[in-house]
Amino acid sequence: MTHLQEELKFLRESLSDMAKMVTSQLKKSYCALADKDIDLANEVIFNEKRVNAIELKIDKDCEHIFALLNPVAHDMRFVFATLKINADLERIGDYAEGIAKLSIQGELNFDQQLIEKLELKKMHDTALDMMRDVTSAYTDDDTKLARSVFTKDTVLNDINFYSTNIVADYCKLNPDRIHQALFLLSIIRKMERVGDHITNIAEEVIFYKEARVLKHGKKKEDNEI
Amino acid sequence: MYKLEAKNANLFYGDKQALKNINIGIKPNSVTAFIGPSGCGKSTLLRCFNRMNDLIENARVEGDFLMDEINIYKDINTYELRKRIGMVFQKPNPFPKTIFENVSYGLRINGMKDKKMIEERVVESLKQSALWNEVEGSLHKSALSLSGGQQQRICIARALATEPTVLLMDEPASALDPISTAKIEDLIYTLKNKFTIVIVTHNMQQAARISDKTAFFYLGELIEFEKTKKMFTNPEEEKTQNYITGRFG
Amino acid sequence: MKNLIRKIKFIDKTFQYLAMAATFFVLIVLCVLIWNIFSNGLLRINGSFFTNLPSRHAERAGIMTALAGMGSLLVITIVIALPIGVLSGVYLEEYGKKNKFASFIEINIANLAGVPSVIYGILGLQLFVRMAKMGNSLLAGALTLSLLIMPIIIVATREAIKAVPDSLREASYGMGATKWQTTSRITIPSALGGILTGIILAVSRAIGETAPLLVIGALVYVPFVPEGPNDQFTTLPIQIFNWTTRPQEAFIINAAAGIVVLLLITFLLNGIAIYIRNKWYKKMRY
Numbered sequence: 001m002t003h004l005q006e007e008l009k010f011l012r013e014s015l016s017d018m019a020k021m022v023t024s025q026l027k028k029s030y031c032a033l034a035d036k037d038i039d040l041a042n043e044v045i046f047n048e049k050r051v052n053a054i055e056l057k058i059d060k061d062c063e064h065i066f067a068l069l070n071p072v073a074h075d076m077r078f079v080f081a082t083l084k085i086n087a088d089l090e091r092i093g094d095y096a097e098g099i100a101k102l103s104i105q106g107e108l109n110f111d112q113q114l115i116e117k118l119e120l121k122k123m124h125d126t127a128l129d130m131m132r133d134v135t136s137a138y139t140d141d142d143t144k145l146a147r148s149v150f151t152k153d154t155v156l157n158d159i160n161f162y163s164t165n166i167v168a169d170y171c172k173l174n175p176d177r178i179h180q181a182l183f184l185l186s187i188i189r190k191m192e193r194v195g196d197h198i199t200n201i202a203e204e205v206i207f208y209k210e211a212r213v214l215k216h217g218k219k220k221e222d223n224e225i
Numbered sequence: 226m227y228k229l230e231a232k233n234a235n236l237f238y239g240d241k242q243a244l245k246n247i248n249i250g251i252k253p254n255s256v257t258a259f260i261g262p263s264g265c266g267k268s269t270l271l272r273c274f275n276r277m278n279d280l281i282e283n284a285r286v287e288g289d290f291l292m293d294e295i296n297i298y299k300d301i302n303t304y305e306l307r308k309r310i311g312m313v314f315q316k317p318n319p320f321p322k323t324i325f326e327n328v329s330y331g332l333r334i335n336g337m338k339d340k341k342m343i344e345e346r347v348v349e350s351l352k353q354s355a356l357w358n359e360v361e362g363s364l365h366k367s368a369l370s371l372s373g374g375q376q377q378r379i380c381i382a383r384a385l386a387t388e389p390t391v392l393l394m395d396e397p398a399s400a401l402d403p404i405s406t407a408k409i410e411d412l413i414y415t416l417k418n419k420f421t422i423v424i425v426t427h428n429m430q431q432a433a434r435i436s437d438k439t440a441f442f443y444l445g446e447l448i449e450f451e452k453t454k455k456m457f458t459n460p461e462e463e464k465t466q467n468y469i470t471g472r473f474g
Numbered sequence: 475m476k477n478l479i480r481k482i483k484f485i486d487k488t489f490q491y492l493a494m495a496a497t498f499f500v501l502i503v504l505c506v507l508i509w510n511i512f513s514n515g516l517l518r519i520n521g522s523f524f525t526n527l528p529s530r531h532a533e534r535a536g537i538m539t540a541l542a543g544m545g546s547l548l549v550i551t552i553v554i555a556l557p558i559g560v561l562s563g564v565y566l567e568e569y570g571k572k573n574k575f576a577s578f579i580e581i582n583i584a585n586l587a588g589v590p591s592v593i594y595g596i597l598g599l600q601l602f603v604r605m606a607k608m609g610n611s612l613l614a615g616a617l618t619l620s621l622l623i624m625p626i627i628i629v630a631t632r633e634a635i636k637a638v639p640d641s642l643r644e645a646s647y648g649m650g651a652t653k654w655q656t657t658s659r660i661t662i663p664s665a666l667g668g669i670l671t672g673i674i675l676a677v678s679r680a681i682g683e684t685a686p687l688l689v690i691g692a693l694v695y696v697p698f699v700p701e702g703p704n705d706q707f708t709t710l711p712i713q714i715f716n717w718t719t720r721p722q723e724a725f726i727i728n729a730a731a732g733i734v735v736l737l738l739i740t741f742l743l744n745g746i747a748i749y750i751r752n753k754w755y756k757k758m759r760y
Contacts, residue, residue, distance in 0.1 A: 067457040068433040280647060305650070318645045
């Protein structure tokens with residue numbers, strides 16, 4: 001195995017670890033909310049610092065690989081993709097932290113019925129599922145798996161789409177709990193953003209594997225029509 | 226502790242000063258690259274460490290050169306020194322002899338007679354230089370029948386046979402094609418576990434790829450000596466920055 | 475423009491034909507010479523021609539003593555000239571300091587190689603025959619011939635050693651070899667082809683030499699095979715020279731036959747030299 005291959009393998013492992021860490025952050029942030037566990041929420045907020053540190057380290061590793069080992073072709077795309085995925089993961093980590101913070105602000109006292117109506121659990125499960133898919137797509141170079149997250153993302157988008165009306169209706173009926181409802185809405189928005197970042201990651205995996213740029217694709221199609 | 230060290234080193238070719246007050250310390254089991262434009266003194270410094278400059282008639286050396294704290298120019302004889310410090314040159318220069326005779330040359334001139342031991346060392350060296358699989362059946366063919374890259378690896382094997390602890394390489398890949406170069410680079414990367422390697426190179430990317438630390442020379446002076454990662458991402462000196470980005474030199 | 479091209483082409487062709495004509499001229503002269511000699515002498519060569527002693531009767535005369543004299547002369551010459559010549563060449567190229575004195579010596583050796591052979595004869599006559607009181611013996615002749623071919627051997631050795639790339643010496647020194655180890659194990663073996671070629675060419679020159687041997691007093695008529703270095707001797711060129719001075723037609727034919735033998739020996743030696751050189755260059759391609 002050449003020096004470059006070794007470094008790339010190491011980089012891939014680092015980013016996989018980062019992805020696992022972020023996944024667990026996401027999971028914990030939801031569990032804190034669902035189980036009303038304030039310690040877990042605090043843990044998520046605390047761990048965010050570690051996620052940031054890993055992000056900086058992977059950035060540095062990519063920089064060194066570019067400066068020292070001159071990757072080209074597939075290798076170069078891989079390092080570029082890793083750099084971008086790294087940024088996406090960091091944003092997802094931020095959202096996890098945001099969810100934890102909002103949960104604490106909402107004093108972990110949300111209307112259980114509203115949560116169920118908003119399908120928050122389904123949203124979380126789907127997001128986690130996508131996270132797992134995209135992580136193994138990255139570690140195993142599996143573009144088929146990467147493509148599967150695009151359809152799953154529509155679930156998140158739909159839930160997000162209907163959430164506005166649901167929350168509005170709820171607010172009309174329970175004017176004393178408007179704050180709580182709005183916090184939940186923010187959480188849903190964040191979840192939806194998480195989905196978007198995961199699809200970005202999937203696009204990057206497809207980019208480095210197949211050298212095809214998928215992002216902004218839909219817009220282009222729209223223009224053609 | 227340093228494996229190789231130069232203290233206040235100066236070198237003159239007649240009246241011309243080729244090295245100006247060099248201070249450098251090289252740690253064991255690392256790869257150190259010397260880079261710089263032609264005539265900057267990087268090869269000259271390399272050749273001070275195994276006293277190859279002694280072969281040049283009007284070369285004069287000042288200052289201290291140490292290997293394992295032993296003064297290279299005072300406390301050890303030249304032949305003993307060169308057995309401990311292997312050298313690989315720019316052009317592959319195998320002797321016009323068989324592969325076996327080439328690799329065993331260093332052992333023979335040291336007076337080793339035991340055929341079995343010689344054979345073991347030869348095989349071991351060829352394995353270390355990642356050549357064994359390619360020449361296993363043809364040890365008694367002329368070394369000149371090999372390709373350029375293989376010849377260079379024969380030269381590395383030849384240098385390794387006397388079990389040195391230091392390997393000096395003077396642009397070892399500059400006469401080779403890219404594939405052979407990559408092989409030599411990978412070899413250097415694996416050899417650093419066992420040896421202290423100093424390599425002179427014109428190819429900055431090569432220095433970046435294989436070395437742990439890089440020294441930049443300019444007009445006989447050591448401008449900067451830093452970890453390669455630092456050197457190629459954020460060098461301290463402006464001259465270094467200009468050179469490695471290709472803005473001069 | 476067109477004219478210019480035509481002119482250049484014309485000059486080009488003219489030069490080509492001129493060079494070709496010159497080559498053919500030399501070849502034709504050589505062919506005539508060889509034809510002339512071979513047609514006269516070839517039939518005269520038989521077994522007894524090699525085993526007979528010289529004789530007053532042309533039919534019974536042979537080249538036995540001349541061949542034996544020449545053979546022993548060459549062996550002694552090589553024994554003397556080879557070690558001295560090769561060692562001098564090695565010394566001058568590998569050990570001698572490169573200064574003005576060295577270049578002075580170098581020029582002089584090159585000049586010596588070009589000195590007319592008869593001068594060596596006079597030198598040998600004074601030095602060996604008279605001062606060392608060797609008389610007109612094999613040894614005196616061998617010493618004289620040694621003087622003659624030594625510069626050639628030295629020059630050839632130096633050239634061959636110069637052709638060994640410095641990178642090989644560096645590699646050897648880099649392994650911790652001493653000067654002696656480097657010279658004896660790397661430099662000389664690598665230069666051996668060139669040195670051998672030079673030696674053979676020098677010997678084939680020595681074979682043809684007549685003048686210096688005549689000067690030191692080699693006999694034209696020796697009815698016995700020399701048995702020691704102090705014996706008198708004759709050689710093939712001298713025998714040929716002797717026969718050509720006879721008035722009888724039969725001796726002229728003898729001379730032609732002698733020349734055929736001499737030519738064959740020279741061709742053989744030159745052929746060996748070329749063979750070794752080619753083989754060596756193939757081995758030493760850098």
